[in-house]
Amino acid sequence: MSLTHEAVVACRSCGVPVTVVVADSLNAERHPELKARLLDGTLHRFQCAQCGADLVIDKQLLYFDHARGHFFFCFPRPRIAELAACLAEVREVHDKAFGAEAPPEIQALGKHMMLRVCFGLDQLRDKVIADDARLSDLVLEELKCEVLGSRDDLRALSVIALWLVRVTPDALEFVTEGPDGVRTPPVTVTRALYDELAARGHAAILAARPALVRGPHVSMLGLVLEP
Numbered sequence: 001m002s003l004t005h006e007a008v009v010a011c012r013s014c015g016v017p018v019t020v021v022v023a024d025s026l027n028a029e030r031h032p033e034l035k036a037r038l039l040d041g042t043l044h045r046f047q048c049a050q051c052g053a054d055l056v057i058d059k060q061l062l063y064f065d066h067a068r069g070h071f072f073f074c075f076p077r078p079r080i081a082e083l084a085a086c087l088a089e090v091r092e093v094h095d096k097a098f099g100a101e102a103p104p105e106i107q108a109l110g111k112h113m114m115l116r117v118c119f120g121l122d123q124l125r126d127k128v129i130a131d132d133a134r135l136s137d138l139v140l141e142e143l144k145c146e147v148l149g150s151r152d153d154l155r156a157l158s159v160i161a162l163w164l165v166r167v168t169p170d171a172l173e174f175v176t177e178g179p180d181g182v183r184t185p186p187v188t189v190t191r192a193l194y195d196e197l198a199a200r201g202h203a204a205i206l207a208a209r210p211a212l213v214r215g216p217h218v219s220m221l222g223l224v225l226e227p
Helices: 032-040 077-098 104-111 121-132 137-150 152-156 191-198 202-208 220-225
Strands: 003-010 017-027 045-047 054-056 061-065 070-075 114-119 161-167 171-177 183-190
Touching: 017 032, 032 121, 061 121, 070 077, 070 121, 077 104, 077 114, 114 121, 121 137, 121 161, 137 152, 137 161, 137 171, 137 183, 137 191, 137 202, 137 220, 171 191, 183 191
Parallel strands: 017 061, 070 114
Antiparallel strands: 003 017, 045 054, 061 070, 161 171, 171 183
16 A cells, blocks of 8 residues: 655745645555656645745655556665665565565565666656656666767756656657756657667666666666766
């Protein structure tokens, strides 16, 4: 099931306390309305009744979808600086849920789950949309690297991340993120470019850019963690 709780947070603009309901876990099958809010960008986004400012809650969340085989851990974005500790935490939770002490049928289920570690809701949404569209997240992350490396306009805007928001038969649509989380103009990439990269194969992509994968964290953001 999905687990939620009520919390009181101070508005960052006016300081007034705001009561919100946030999710600690999200079962996409049982609560599709919460998945819909994740996909449309309204999950954990609120408005202060006093001043009208947007409030975005960046918190830890477990996303689970049995039908799609998703077992995604989402940490607050700043914790990417503690990647090793987050990976260890996730492995411990995963092993308790699906490891040797679990019933055989649960262990079997765990072998078919796609385990991923995400940082921030943008990355979680990106993973869900990609896998729902049957895209490889490794190929997608390589695509982002190549787009950012080839677009002078994105470099001029200091774009640091691309987040998938829509997949059509002909294109992949991304929102972009600049310094301090500021949104910059959206980017559309042809599906043909994704297919061209996919044809290279995972082994070739990893050989050229191994830092895209750090355990269950598959992301171009891993490149910034390189020494």
